[in-house]
Amino acid sequence: MSKNLTGFISIDCGIPSGSSYTDDTTGINYVSDSSFVETGVSKTVSFPAQRQLQNLRSFPDGSRNCYTLIPEQGKGKKYLIRASFMYGNYDGENGSPEFDLFLGGNLWTTLSLNSTPVAVTKEVVYLSQSEKIFVCLGNKGKGTPFISTLELRFLGNDNTTYDSPNGALFFSRRWNFGSLTDSPIRYSEDVYDRIWLRRTLGAQYKEINTSLPVTSSNNSYNLPSLLMTTALTPVNTNTTISMTLVDPDPTVRYFVYERICQRIFLYLKYTLL
Known part of the structure; x- marks a missing residue:
């Protein structure tokens, strides 16, 4: 339609x-x-x-x-x-x-x-x-x-x-960590039609998700609920998540926007008890 x-x-x-x-x-x-x-x-x-x-x-x-x-x-x-x-x-x-x-x-x-x-x-x-x-x-x-x-x-x-x-x-990169599919997220899941691509970081990280609804009604970024229900976490809890952004132009400044849904981690902790 x-x-x-x-x-x-x-x-x-x-x-x-x-x-x-x-x-x-x-x-x-x-x-x-x-x-x-x-x-x-x-x-x-x-x-x-x-x-x-x-x-x-x-x-x-x-x-x-x-x-x-x-x-x-x-x-x-x-x-x-x-x-x-x-x-x-x-x-x-x-x-x-x-x-x-x-x-x-x-x-x-x-x-x-x-x-x-x-x-x-x-x-x-x-x-x-x-x-x-x-x-x-x-x-x-x-x-x-x-x-x-x-x-x-x-x-x-x-x-x-x-x-x-x-x-x-x-724009440089827009990543969706822990996605359950290779399909990008965009409109209508994202009201601004931003395109989110799946990003993996290797076997030392695992994908986690929640079936609970996640909304950002008080957040002007209006992040898609589908995006916020998945994440990556280290298999070894003592490991950090590290990524490097490199540009050949040394004068380039990066602005990084990251969002973490605490509900995912609380929910998974509860189910593992």
């Missing part, structure tokens, strides 16, 4: 002008990008792919081409913006295009892609300073820029979440 979601803009780039469809898994309605961009040409990857990645828009002309997003919640709000790219040898050149992605007038990231059937996704939490948000692709002279999917999610009225000193927080 299609869901008209307040605060969601979901664009499948390159599908026919004026068209739309409902994603079978999430129920989210995706629309053509024809109302968001004035340039570029529609293309299709050369092999079967997830529906949102089957089509794309490429920009063979111009040094910078921009999408204009106008969320109804307006400026001064935080939004999750996610852009996905799959080259898929759509142009038959077996190339390795490299181009820039901009958020407003600022460089977001540089993308280097190849013809393997793997999508590259970039995500940012952004405090909008204007009514319009511009997502632009910049030509570096190293292949034609393109984009497969562009999504925006309103993160609620509490601007204290995902705090960042410069108004933008660039």
Whole structure:
């Protein structure tokens, strides 16, 4: 069933002008990008792919081409913006295009892609300073820029979440520890459509879970209950859980958000007595 979601803009780039469809898994309605961009040409990857990645828009002309997003919640709000790219040898050149992605007038990231059937996704939490948000692709002279999917999610009225000193927080990793399946968690389990991927840490850790409901009604992060009912714990209780985040840029600062549900541990302790 299609869901008209307040605060969601979901664009499948390159599908026919004026068209739309409902994603079978999430129920989210995706629309053509024809109302968001004035340039570029529609293309299709050369092999079967997830529906949102089957089509794309490429920009063979111009040094910078921009999408204009106008969320109804307006400026001064935080939004999750996610852009996905799959080259898929759509142009038959077996190339390795490299181009820039901009958020407003600022460089977001540089993308280097190849013809393997793997999508590259970039995500940012952004405090909008204007009514319009511009997502632009910049030509570096190293292949034609393109984009497969562009999504925006309103993160609620509490601007204290995902705090960042410069108004933008660039996504690195979002892990689901102890998940019982390999399937990612996203909408509708996650009201903000954040995508949580299963993460394991080896045989020295075990997965634990609870069947009790876990809610975060007083938490502006609105974490999915399904996410909070599973966890990892060391097999040896004297072992710590340690992870290392490494970036080749020494100036990068990481902001780590972790959530622990005490109910899981209390419940398991009770059942083991």
